Amino acid sequence: xxYGGWLIAGVLLAALLVTPQLPFSNNKILTILIxxxxxxxxxxxWNILAGFAGQVNLGHAAFFGLGALTTRLMWLDGYPxxxxxxxxxxxxxxxxxxxxxxxxxxxxxxxxxGTLALAEALNExxxxxxxxxxxxxxxxxxxxxxxxxxxLALGVVLVVVxxxxxxxxxxxxxxxxxxxxxxxxAQAIGINAxxxxxxxxxxxxxxxxxxxxxxxxxxxxxxxxxxxxxLWTFDAVLVTFVGGVGTVAGPILGAxxxxxxxxxxxxxxxxxxxxxxxxxxxxxxLILPGGFLELWDRLRVRMTNSK
Amino acid sequence: MFEIIAQNIVSxxxxxxxxxxxxxxxxxxxxxxxxxxxxxxxLIMLGGYTTFWLFNxxxxxxxxxxxxxxxxxxVVGWLLHQGxxxxxxxLDEENRIKNSLLIGFGLTLVLQNLAIQLWTxxxxxxxxxxxxxxxxxxxxxxxxxxxxxxxxxxxxxxxxELFLNRSYWGKAVRATAEDWQTAALTGIxxxxxxxxxxxxxxxxxxxxxxxxxxxxxxxxxxxxxxxLKALIVVVLAGLGSIGGVLAAGILLGVTESLSAYYWGxxxxxxxxxIIFLIVLSVRPQGLFGASE
Numbered sequence: 001x002x003y004g005g006w007l008i009a010g011v012l013l014a015a016l017l018v019t020p021q022l023p024f025s026n027n028k029i030l031t032i033l034i035x036x037x038x039x040x041x042x043x044x045x046w047n048i049l050a051g052f053a054g055q056v057n058l059g060h061a062a063f064f065g066l067g068a069l070t071t072r073l074m075w076l077d078g079y080p081x082x083x084x085x086x087x088x089x090x091x092x093x094x095x096x097x098x099x100x101x102x103x104x105x106x107x108x109x110x111x112x113x114g115t116l117a118l119a120e121a122l123n124e125x126x127x128x129x130x131x132x133x134x135x136x137x138x139x140x141x142x143x144x145x146x147x148x149x150x151x152l153a154l155g156v157v158l159v160v161v162x163x164x165x166x167x168x169x170x171x172x173x174x175x176x177x178x179x180x181x182x183x184x185x186a187q188a189i190g191i192n193a194x195x196x197x198x199x200x201x202x203x204x205x206x207x208x209x210x211x212x213x214x215x216x217x218x219x220x221x222x223x224x225x226x227x228x229x230x231l232w233t234f235d236a237v238l239v240t241f242v243g244g245v246g247t248v249a250g251p252i253l254g255a256x257x258x259x260x261x262x263x264x265x266x267x268x269x270x271x272x273x274x275x276x277x278x279x280x281x282x283x284x285x286l287i288l289p290g291g292f293l294e295l296w297d298r299l300r301v302r303m304t305n306s307k
Numbered sequence: 308m309f310e311i312i313a314q315n316i317v318s319x320x321x322x323x324x325x326x327x328x329x330x331x332x333x334x335x336x337x338x339x340x341x342x343x344x345x346x347x348x349x350l351i352m353l354g355g356y357t358t359f360w361l362f363n364x365x366x367x368x369x370x371x372x373x374x375x376x377x378x379x380x381x382v383v384g385w386l387l388h389q390g391x392x393x394x395x396x397x398l399d400e401e402n403r404i405k406n407s408l409l410i411g412f413g414l415t416l417v418l419q420n421l422a423i424q425l426w427t428x429x430x431x432x433x434x435x436x437x438x439x440x441x442x443x444x445x446x447x448x449x450x451x452x453x454x455x456x457x458x459x460x461x462x463x464x465x466x467x468e469l470f471l472n473r474s475y476w477g478k479a480v481r482a483t484a485e486d487w488q489t490a491a492l493t494g495i496x497x498x499x500x501x502x503x504x505x506x507x508x509x510x511x512x513x514x515x516x517x518x519x520x521x522x523x524x525x526x527x528x529x530x531x532x533x534x535l536k537a538l539i540v541v542v543l544a545g546l547g548s549i550g551g552v553l554a555a556g557i558l559l560g561v562t563e564s565l566s567a568y569y570w571g572x573x574x575x576x577x578x579x580x581i582i583f584l585i586v587l588s589v590r591p592q593g594l595f596g597a598s599e
Contacts, residue, residue: 102588108404109404113343117535117587118580120535124580128574234415238413277416278413278416278420281409285406285409285410285413286395
């Protein structure tokens, strides 16, 4: 990353850190930002497996749901928040480890529909076993305030982005990318393709799990099943592609765009943001495979050339 | 006791035939174009709404409405292929599948949310005068509508087989599925074949949609659940194997119906998904597909 990039990231981070303390900050702004963090973290964690390691996982919601469920149940049962939070990520990661062995032997399309079916099976199971909704009990409700939720969600997104950035520099991440580009060639130079895919799967699942934990801590009341619905996967896929798949900044950019469109348009036209996003997504897949980041690069190249 | 089990098996067969029909178009398109259209369920939804509105506005019998549904959804499929999927078909196999998956995915969002805008999120169904009529056969109840659905599913498979084996364009479709380059060398117009196949696949989804509307109900959200059912059936049958699709659908229907009887209705969906995952990991070429 160039100095300019670090500077922008630093200023942005400082601004986000002080936001809850600012006089004009209110619950509405904080809520929108928390939702932005959750979407960005989901997209960015999905991008680690799909963008870096090249495995399109259509069951990402399962890990988000498992993280949320674990944290919510433990936290409301009286365990410390920190412990419940980490447990959420670990349960999701363990689930990835368990299903990784059969699932990652599936290739391409089979992996995509296999994970989709697996997540749906989990979704069905949860809606059968826990059909009700989870509301905060009295004491937690009385002490509820947004800033702590805000900082937790911000922390999660920072961790996810840091891991994604680290992967772009580390041997492990470069190995993943080589598997994505050409599995046979990667094997030939001594990269264990399966192990790299499994690591990507576990890391991606852990990060989605703690994103779910942040969700569970944030919401006053929600249906258990809600966190397992395929919508969470779909949003992550759309956001990542629109922003730029396989990059660190892409999912974040996409998430900002997504939340802005949703919160500007959702008030007047319910669900219409989904139509806009769907069309945009198709256009990106067809004519701009690199997403917004590619557009930005093209514009920059054109500008430097015209000078 | 015996009658209850027989009833469950018969109901399973009738529902399963509909699963098979829902999967038929998906399998055809996958086998020929080597793309996976995950918006297949949305085409089923569009077919369903066509039947619903024809019945609601003009009182047209749902089974007669098939005559309208078929060409309408064919045109929808034709346009979708012309506008979107034809751009993907030129890519190499891996990117072709991945990009078609993503486009279908975006399409799912667009069609589903457009349907909510246009027709509200309400659940709808069509209830003609004979909706509750049923035949009795040895203590087993056969609802007329489901029975008609079963017959239509078999007719659709027979019709498709006949088309593929006897007509020029059917043979072109099969040749293209086998090896598109050689097919092109023999003078087959590949582009038209692809368009035709996609349109046919779509209209098969449309027929399934009509049957879903009369046997169950439709809403803008049914797409994913039917895509998933169709995917399960297609994978069970073996990707691209058309002959096994109806059999796999019936197998799924009967399994679901029996598991709902033994373990309760809430595990109906789960059993199908678990079978699917087992088959996928043990026998990825499907139950009826040839191994490579």
